Amino acid sequence: MDAVVLDLPFTGRWIVQNSPARRVPSHGTTLMGTSYAIDFVGVDDRRRTAPLRDWRTYLATEPPERFYAYGRPILAPCDGTVVAVHDGEVDHEARRSQLALVPYALGQAGRIRQGPAAIAGNHVTLRYGAVFVTLVHLRRGSLLVEVGDAVTAGQQVAECGNSGNSTEPHVHVQANDSADIATARAVPLAFRDYREWPRGGGEAYVDRTLGVPAEASVVAPVAG
Structure with missing residues (x-):
């Protein structure tokens, strides 16, 4: 496809x-249709996901409000119609500490058994032609759209959160052949008109008209 x-x-x-x-x-x-999904974590111009590191970073959990991504606007990536909305899941404490990640990893099977809400958290699904695009891990109470709404690309639909199966505030994007992510098959995705700073740092970048961002690169939209 x-x-x-x-x-x-x-x-x-945002870092990829x-x-x-x-x-x-x-x-x-x-x-849950995640074969081609991609995650983006908000960063500053030094590639930091949060401005602060302290004892909690290394030994415990951290409030999601510490992170640059948390509360940032999440925009519709395409024109479309809202076909599914889920809100009400809590925004978890974040986990950069390896100690804090151990019990979280042990609970993964249980979250899968609970179904899509426990994995995706708060999310919005848009119908885009024959494809369904879902934005995942949104901030509780931030969703601005309802089922049946028509949205345009670039319209804010929610804020970035840390709900569902998420260890740090970020947005997860996936495309599927069905609105039911429990049974949907994945559809490959690509992005248009973005600037990409390759992994490794520095301010050298490439402007791409179409592509799939590389792992650990930093991206930002470029006006078309």
């Missing part, structure tokens, strides 16, 4: 994680 072409669903700089440019399935599983 051809890739569905989207806009980046945000402004500013779990890119399908690195591997497929990108998240290590085909469950």
Whole structure:
């Protein structure tokens, strides 16, 4: 199947994680239509996901409000119609500490058994032609759209959160052949008109008209 072409669903700089440019399935599983999904974590111009590191960073959990991504506007990546909205899931404490990640990893199977809400958290699904695009891990109470709403690319639909299966505030984007992510099959995706700073730092960048961002690169939209 051809890739569905989207806009980046945000402004500013975000670092790429779990890119399908690195591997497929990108998240290590085909469950819940995630084979080609991609994650973006908000950063500053020094590639930091948060301005602060202290004892909690290394030994415990941290409030999601510490992170640059938390509360940033999440935009519709395409024109479309809202076909699914889920809100009400809590925004978890974030986990950069390896100690804090151990019990979280042990609970993964239980979250999968609870179904899509426990994995996706708060999310919005848009119908875009024959494809369904879902924005995942949104901030509780921030969703601005309802089922049946028509949205345009670039319109704010929510804020970035840390709900569902998320260890740090970020937005997860996936495309599927069905609105039911419990049974949907993944559709490849690509993005248009973005600036990409390669992994490794520095301010050298490439402007891309179409592509799949590389793992650990930093991206930001470029006006078309």
